[in-house]
Amino acid sequence: MKILITGSAGFIGFHTAVMLLERGDTVIGFDNFNEYYDPKLKDARNKILEGYDNFTIIRGDLKSNDDLKKAFDLLGGGEDTRVCHLAAQAGVRHSIKNPDEFIQDNIQGTNNILELCKERGVGGLTYASSSSVYGDNDVSPFQEDHKCDCPLSLYGMTKKTNELQAYTYYKLHGVKSTGLRFFTVYGPYGRPDMALFLFANWITKGEPMQVFGQGKMQRDFTYVEDIAAGVVAALDKNYDYEIFNLGGGKTEELMDYITTLEKALGKVGKKEMLPMQPGDVVSTSADISKARKMLGYDPKTQITEGIPKFVEWYREYYQI
Template sequence: MKVLVTGAAGFIGAHVTRALLERGDSVVGVDNINDYYDPKLKYDRLGWIDGHPNTHLFRFFKLDVADQQGMSELFANEQFDKVIHLAAQAGVRYSIENPHAYISANVVGFMNILEGCRHNAVAHLVYASSSSVYGANEAMPFSVEHNVDHPISLYAATKKANEAMAHTYSHLYNLPTTGLRFFTVYGPWGRPDMAPIKFTKAIMAEETIQVYNYGNHRRDFTYIDDIVAGVVHTLDHTATANTQWQAQAPDPASSKAPWRVYNIGAQTPVHLLTFIETLEKALGKVANKELLPMQPGDVQDTYADVEALVNDVGYRPKVGIEKGVEAFVKWYKEYHSQHLSLVQ
């Protein structure tokens, strides 16, 4: 297949690109390489992709998904079979500080993806949603059958908007779309604004780490390999209409249009303090902790019900927290013995 991967220089995007190359797909990657965090890490990820034996199947374009003309031309020129849309402005707390960036990247950008798929006969669009859409919901585990009408951050609201926009295009144009609600992804090549790298950097430097909600958060930490396998499996299972869908009792996760949403999470919520202890063990060092209250936009806990993914796509996450953290720490030490961008 010829697949477009947006956000190809990002954490998940780089891993997904490598997985597609591994099985022989032709991949076109796009990324705007913005400075939300150090662009050097993004270029290093692209270098990692270029190190794959099948790199001849990969081409990269520096392009912003919010660029309507640029994206329209890309779709018209390349004629993709399928699309994996991972580009987004990430970060719950940053969405409070800089809300306009989220509308541009996550709403306008997604509009351009939908239009590109619509006008160029794309067979399946798989896109990144987020566990943050569950917002004020406290029923555990989070199920795709739950209501998601109460987001508590603008980031979450844009991801919920993506799901609604995708449904519209699935309904109007019979475009198969699948949204994947990711749960706290971590692993090699991760984002430096997320807890695993922030904590690891501070612990190694013997600096204090800030632990919000006094460490009482629970997060469904999901290792990157599980996310990637879920994305690729989903890409291969094109969304179909639910022939049993009833307007009088609507199923929130499917439709009479070819539209689906799934959770991808480890299905094992871990207390934040337990995650830190696991990290300390892998690093062989103890963290200095500053316990702080809950931050605006944060949710108390996340916990994924992935049975819909298992039943429809045939994939269940497998990597436990100890194995995942060990692999992450191994990469971190190796990477930072050569690249100092995240430790200075």
């Protein structure tokens, strides 16, 4: 297959690209290398991807149709082409202070992608949604058909909007799509704005860790290679219109996540217990039975295995 991955220099895009390149697919990467977090990490991921002969990077912005057209020109159209749309402005807290960026990048950007998928006759689209769409749904574990029209963050709202945009393009224009609701992804080359990375930085520097929700929050943590396998399965299956939860299959207490990290780092951190932040939800728990059945999705990595792999990478990358 020939696949255009938006957000290829990002955390999940990078791991997905490696998996596709390793099995011999042709991958066109697309990313604007924005400065939401250290672009050196994006360059490092991209350098690895550029080591593959079957990879080409287009540096461009989702908001620019001219930039996107360069990537779609390389992709072409037809049965064997796919778009894997992972580029987005991420971060629940960042979305509260920067609503415009989220509307432009996530909603307008996704519409530009859908229009070009339609125009060029692309074989199918797989795109990133998020567990944030469940908002204040309190029926746990979350199932794909649960109510998710009450998001608690602007970020969650943009992701739910993406699902609606995709639905409309399928109904009106027959653009096939699969939306993947990712649940707190972690692992090597992870995002520096996410909890695991922040905790690791605070612990290694001996600074107090900010533990929100008094440490009582629960998350369905998902190891990044399990997620990438789910994304690849969605690209391969190429359903007409589906939404899947992709979670780790087990809900963990935040304090257990921290203790596992401390063990892997060999150091116990000081903790500053703080209340929940606006936009946060107390617990996310994924029902992944639909993805198991229809995608053959089978997350295997527990935090006791995944966190030490993150720490190994973190120590090597930052020479700690």
